[in-house]
Amino acid sequence: RPRVGILALQGDVREHARVFAELDADVRLVRRPEDLSLIDGLVLPGGESSVIDKLARAFGMREPIREAIAGGLPVYGTCAGMILLADRLENPIAGQQTFGGLDATVRRNAFGGQVESFEVALEVPVLGAPPVHAAFIRAPVVVDCGAGVEPLAALADGRVVAVRQGAILATAFHPEVSGETRFHALFLRTLRAR
Ligand code: GLN
Numbered sequence: 769r770p771r772v773g774i775l776a777l778q779g780d781v782r783e784h785a786r787v788f789a790e791l792d793a794d795v796r797l798v799r800r801p802e803d804l805s806l807i808d809g810l811v812l813p814g815g816e817s818s819v820i821d822k823l824a825r826a827f828g829m830r831e832p833i834r835e836a837i838a839g840g841l842p843v844y845g846t847c848a849g850m851i852l853l854a855d856r857l858e859n860p861i862a863g864q865q866t867f868g869g870l871d872a873t874v875r876r877n878a879f880g881g882q883v884e885s886f887e888v889a890l891e892v893p894v895l896g897a898p899p900v901h902a903a904f905i906r907a908p909v910v911v912d913c914g915a916g917v918e919p920l921a922a923l924a925d926g927r928v929v930a931v932r933q934g935a936i937l938a939t940a941f942h943p944e945v946s947g948e949t950r951f952h953a954l955f956l957r958t959l960r961a962r
Contacts, residue, residue, distance in 0.1 A: 770959040773798040773807030775833070777823040779815020779848060783944040787952045801832040809842035809935075809959045812849030814905070814942050817876065818864045820848060830867065837869035842935035842962065844955040850938035851876055851908050858911055870936050871914030878909040878927070878940075887946070892921045892930060895950045902929070902941035902948075909940055935962070 772788045774781050776797035788795045788811075796807055804810070810833070812820070824830045837843055837853075845853040852866050854874035860866075861876075879886070885906065889899040900921070910928040913919065921930035921939075929940040930951075935958050943951045 769794040770809065770956055771796055771807045772809050772811060772956070772959070773803060774811045774813060775820070775824075775829075777827065777829070778819050779813035780846075780942065780944060781813050783942075784811050784813050784846075784952075787944050787949055788956075791949060791953055791956055793956055799827065799829075801828060804832055804836050804841070807841075808962070809844070809955060810836065811955075812843060812845035812852050812867075814847035814849060814944075817848040817851035817866075818861045820852060821865050824867075825865070830865070833867050834869075837867055837936070840935060842937075842955065842958050843869065844937040844951070845870075846939050846942050846944060847905065847907055850874060850910075850940055853936060853938050855914075856912075870917065870931065870933055870938055872910050872917050872931060872933075873912040874908045875911050876908050877906050879904060879907055882906055888923070890921050890923070890929070890941070892950075894920055894932075895954065900943060900948055900950065901946045902939075902943065903946050904929075904941045907940045910938075
């Protein structure tokens with residue numbers, strides 16, 4: 769069974785844990801640098817990216833996570849997690865840093881605040897039918913991708929909301945809150961392939 773670590777500093781850790789448990793993965797919560805050596809892949813949950821960034825630095829997790837991602841550890845980031853994976857942020861809050869690894873520019877809160885949250889049926893060709901029921905909650909978008917980044921899904925207006933780059937997967941929305949398991953299953957296939 770693939771060992772999936774979920775960065776458990778802040779955010780929707782429990783929702784991810786539930787989906788991976790349902791898919792029969794071995795779920796581990798990651799809070800200390802040494803936890804990173806016990807996992808085959810890492811999830812960066814949704815939440816508040818600037819808070820997760822601050823806590824990661826306070827707990828001495830920032831550099832170990834950066835190095836693990838740069839060293840090829842598969843990572844899946846949802847929403848705040850996508851922000852934390854971005855090499856570049858269009859609108860960081862003061863002093864905000866990311867782990868990086870994803871050669872893309874991401875815009876935080878691209879749709880406005882909490883009241884502008886919405887759900888859509890999103891076509892995701894790599895997952896096939898039916899469309900993904902995607903919940904966008906103060907969600908980011910990918911405004912610019914490097915050559916090695918593959919867009920996996922876009923909104924009707926063309927804005928990219930899911931990407932893959934090697935073993936890095938990122939979605940601007942939260943499949944883990946809407947009963948959707950196919951992105952998590954796709955991530956597990958990446959782990960098993962290694
Ligand atoms: N807007 C949040 C941020 O900047 C992300 C929101 C979410 O993860 N649902 O981190």
